[in-house]
Amino acid sequence: MISIEEAHRRILDNLPPLRKERVGFQESLGRVLAEDVLADMDVPPFDRAAVDGYALRSVDVRAAPVELELAGELRAGSEADATLGPGQVIAVTTGAPIPAGADAVQWLEHAQHSPDTGRVRIRKSLEPGDNIVPRGAEACRGTKVLSAGCTLGPQDLAVLATFGRTRINVWQRPRVAVLVTGDELIEIHETPRRGQIRNSNAYSLSAQVQRMGIQPDYLGIVRDDPVELGRSIAGGLDRDVLIVSGGASVGKYDYLKSVLQDLNVTILFSRVAVRPGKPTVFARNRSALVFGLPGNPVSSFVSFEIFVRPVLGRMCGHSRPDLFRVGGVLQEAMSQAPGRTSFLPAIARWDEGAWRIHPVSWKGSGDMIGFSRSNALVVFPGDRGSISAGEHVESLLLPDFFIRS
Amino acid sequence: MISIEEAHRRILDNLPPLRKERVGFQESLGRVLAEDVLADMDVPPFDRAAVDGYALRSVDVRAAPVELELAGELRAGSEADATLGPGQVIAVTTGAPIPAGADAVQWLEHAQHSPDTGRVRIRKSLEPGDNIVPRGAEACRGTKVLSAGCTLGPQDLAVLATFGRTRINVWQRPRVAVLVTGDELIEIHETPRRGQIRNSNAYSLSAQVQRMGIQPDYLGIVRDDPVELGRSIAGGLDRDVLIVSGGASVGKYDYLKSVLQDLNVTILFSRVAVRPGKPTVFARNRSALVFGLPGNPVSSFVSFEIFVRPVLGRMCGHSRPDLFRVGGVLQEAMSQAPGRTSFLPAIARWDEGAWRIHPVSWKGSGDMIGFSRSNALVVFPGDRGSISAGEHVESLLLPDFFIRS
Numbered sequence: 160m161i162s163i164e165e166a167h168r169r170i171l172d173n174l175p176p177l178r179k180e181r182v183g184f185q186e187s188l189g190r191v192l193a194e195d196v197l198a199d200m201d202v203p204p205f206d207r208a209a210v211d212g213y214a215l216r217s218v219d220v221r222a223a224p225v226e227l228e229l230a231g232e233l234r235a236g237s238e239a240d241a242t243l244g245p246g247q248v249i250a251v252t253t254g255a256p257i258p259a260g261a262d263a264v265q266w267l268e269h270a271q272h273s274p275d276t277g278r279v280r281i282r283k284s285l286e287p288g289d290n291i292v293p294r295g296a297e298a299c300r301g302t303k304v305l306s307a308g309c310t311l312g313p314q315d316l317a318v319l320a321t322f323g324r325t326r327i328n329v330w331q332r333p334r335v336a337v338l339v340t341g342d343e344l345i346e347i348h349e350t351p352r353r354g355q356i357r358n359s360n361a362y363s364l365s366a367q368v369q370r371m372g373i374q375p376d377y378l379g380i381v382r383d384d385p386v387e388l389g390r391s392i393a394g395g396l397d398r399d400v401l402i403v404s405g406g407a408s409v410g411k412y413d414y415l416k417s418v419l420q421d422l423n424v425t426i427l428f429s430r431v432a433v434r435p436g437k438p439t440v441f442a443r444n445r446s447a448l449v450f451g452l453p454g455n456p457v458s459s460f461v462s463f464e465i466f467v468r469p470v471l472g473r474m475c476g477h478s479r480p481d482l483f484r485v486g487g488v489l490q491e492a493m494s495q496a497p498g499r500t501s502f503l504p505a506i507a508r509w510d511e512g513a514w515r516i517h518p519v520s521w522k523g524s525g526d527m528i529g530f531s532r533s534n535a536l537v538v539f540p541g542d543r544g545s546i547s548a549g550e551h552v553e554s555l556l557l558p559d560f561f562i563r564s
Numbered sequence: 565m566i567s568i569e570e571a572h573r574r575i576l577d578n579l580p581p582l583r584k585e586r587v588g589f590q591e592s593l594g595r596v597l598a599e600d601v602l603a604d605m606d607v608p609p610f611d612r613a614a615v616d617g618y619a620l621r622s623v624d625v626r627a628a629p630v631e632l633e634l635a636g637e638l639r640a641g642s643e644a645d646a647t648l649g650p651g652q653v654i655a656v657t658t659g660a661p662i663p664a665g666a667d668a669v670q671w672l673e674h675a676q677h678s679p680d681t682g683r684v685r686i687r688k689s690l691e692p693g694d695n696i697v698p699r700g701a702e703a704c705r706g707t708k709v710l711s712a713g714c715t716l717g718p719q720d721l722a723v724l725a726t727f728g729r730t731r732i733n734v735w736q737r738p739r740v741a742v743l744v745t746g747d748e749l750i751e752i753h754e755t756p757r758r759g760q761i762r763n764s765n766a767y768s769l770s771a772q773v774q775r776m777g778i779q780p781d782y783l784g785i786v787r788d789d790p791v792e793l794g795r796s797i798a799g800g801l802d803r804d805v806l807i808v809s810g811g812a813s814v815g816k817y818d819y820l821k822s823v824l825q826d827l828n829v830t831i832l833f834s835r836v837a838v839r840p841g842k843p844t845v846f847a848r849n850r851s852a853l854v855f856g857l858p859g860n861p862v863s864s865f866v867s868f869e870i871f872v873r874p875v876l877g878r879m880c881g882h883s884r885p886d887l888f889r890v891g892g893v894l895q896e897a898m899s900q901a902p903g904r905t906s907f908l909p910a911i912a913r914w915d916e917g918a919w920r921i922h923p924v925s926w927k928g929s930g931d932m933i934g935f936s937r938s939n940a941l942v943v944f945p946g947d948r949g950s951i952s953a954g955e956h957v958e959s960l961l962l963p964d965f966f967i968r969s
Contacts, residue, residue, distance in 0.1 A: 236747030342641030410616035
């Protein structure tokens with residue numbers, strides 16, 4: 160049995176190199192940039208009016224209120240050239256280019272236009288540069304505007320759009336397959352006979368993968384039979400990552416390890432000092448990584464978050480894909496048999512300046528119903544047998560923390 | 565100009581009633597349940613072995629170590645009936661039904677089978693019930709296992725699968741369209757001429773909508789022309805929510821408000837004491853809500869998060885869709901002209917037991933490049949002109965906070 164830290168080291172030592180691909184801008188939301196993006200032009204590309212108002216020479220309005228002559232209009236999008244003479248204003252809309260000669264824009268609210276006289280009364284003075292965004296203020300041509308490694312959100316899509324980057328290099332996502340094993344499993348539209356239960360792990364695992372932006376292939380239920388399991392695993396090894404639920408424990412019908420060995424897939428670990436998730440298997444051959452996760456629904460879910468998430472995240476190019484960790488105050492005592500680090504369901508609340516961690520009562524690693532009320536996992540260190548209410552504990556916020564708070 | 569609180573009240577007062585729809589289990593990830601889900605059977609449906617080992621009568625192993633007779637085997641998924649006599653054990657795998665007569669399961673690790681004699685040595689005693697999950701322990705038939713209002717995550721999909729809920733009632737998502745206005749805008753594959761800039765708001769807004777699980781329709785760029793704008797808006801009013809970027813300000817070419825009035829769309833507010841986002845318009849007719857968001861890229865992004873997110877979230881059935889709010893310690897002084905509540909870009913870090921809020925330097929509401937480095941918005945109250953480093957500030961964590969931390 161190895162420690163969780165050693166398990167993570169072995170995982171990180173065995174990640175394949177990242178591969179780039181070129182995608183259309185429209186498919187890039189949530190992808191990780193595999194290149195620095197440089198400005199292809201100055202932004203703004205011209206001195207730009209920041210407000211609706213009148214472009215003018217600040218020197219002309221020092222003694223405001225003053226009346227100036229309206230010499231024309233420049234609207235956003237106008238290609239016209241315009242020049243402002245002394246004593247003149249030119250009406251501008253937000254985003255319009257500033258006419259030559261002007262050095263400030265007075266707000267509409269501080270001006271009054273008299274159509275009869277063609278004159279504009281400016282009520283307030285202003286400083287040179289007021290309400291003008293100078294050319295290149297946000298970015299000069301050639302400067303880096305997005306860095307490789309950035310996960311593209313809506314903000315970044317706006318930046319890409321600004322610079323016309325209709326295609327960009329991102330890191331490829333891994334191809335992932337999910338396989339579940341167990342003679343007791345039936346599909347969800349079937350009615351359980353005695354001894355049977357419906358397959359649920361395939362769906363929670365697939366959804367966990369999907370939530371990372373990867374569409375996994377579901378390869379079905381495999382019986383506890385070494386030949387059938389071997390055939391299915393061999394079929395899954397053409398993906399980058401194969402996730403197998405069940406069959407990884409120590410029972411005589413847990414064929415996963417022997418099947419992997421027969422297929423020349425090297426087992427890098429098969430027992431980790433973690434609860435739930437002790438019988439988690441991590442293995443690889445030349446082209447694929449294989450995870451064997453425990454068959455209990457909660458164990459399967461937690462093992463994914465602890466072991467598989469960091470791998471899929473890094474394969475997508477994320478530098479820190481692990482669950483977000485916060486420290487908080489335990490609200491109810493917890494106890495365990497020491498020896499393994501436990502990850503137990505909890506509700507984390509941000510409350511009056513501190514995280515409060517409420518353990519969720521549940522009935523063990525089969526109890527997904529109890530577990531599904533949690534939004535976090537408390538980390539219960541393996542060297543402790545009990546933690547009292549009021550003590551500090553570390554917790555991992557689950558990926559859908561915000562919608563479960 | 566109304567307060568942000570008043571704006572939120574008017575928004576909440578004008579939300580349409582939620583509508584249910586029935587979807588397949590596979591499309592339900594991220595949807596909000598519109599029904600309570602009841603257990604259609606006991607879970608587990610039978611007394612179940614929690615580990616691989618030997619089912620036995622605890623009374624027989626009180627004086628362990630003892631040797632007992634191996635009377636058979638029950639595997640997970642087996643439909644066989646089996647009964648255990650005194651002095652016997654039956655081998656079971658995790659998930660197998662417990663044979664009649666047995667009241668505990670001893671781990672494989674604490675037992676030794678001698679194939680020659682057909683006997684099993686049990687090394688440790690145990691208590692009645694040990695390593696057995698009794699029928700119904702996780703849920704009894706008829707109990708509520710998921711509540712209406714729950715946003716379905718992978719955990720919940722496992723629960724639905726367990727109970728064979730292949731179709732469920734969820735709240736419909738609103739149909740959303742995005743329209744941008746501005747003579748200066750060109751599409752992203754075009755090269756800007758003098759006075760032009762590429763359209764970026766359509767893409768950030770669409771991505772913001774998309775990230776809420778809604779696929780919006782992009783209706784294109786509309787010129788600053790009342791006839792063209794009227795036609796486009798009339799076309800968008802068959803959606804549940806129409807988001808218009810630009811044209812909502814006070815300039816004479818900002819036609820949005822007059823066009824809405826001509827179309828009998830009631831304007832519920834058009835100026836809010838918020839920065840950025842003052843000229844945000846909220847309007848409705850019998851069937852549609854319309855948002856007019858400022859045209860500056862950052863204003864557009866922030867106004868969406870502050871005004872549109874709560875609406876789309878509630879229309880999807882989320883009870884608390886607003887951005888997650890935390891209090892932290894401001895790391896650098898900030899100042900503003902008082903009068904409006906500001907939402908300014910910041911990086912929020914959880915560090916040594918406290919949130920530390922670092923303002924991000926940027927160049928105003930056009931500067932999406934500077935803004936895109938943030939993962940949070942600091943809330944700068946309208947009655948304050950400055951906040952010193954070390955003071956407590958409230959911040960809203962942006963939706964992709966975890967991947968931007």
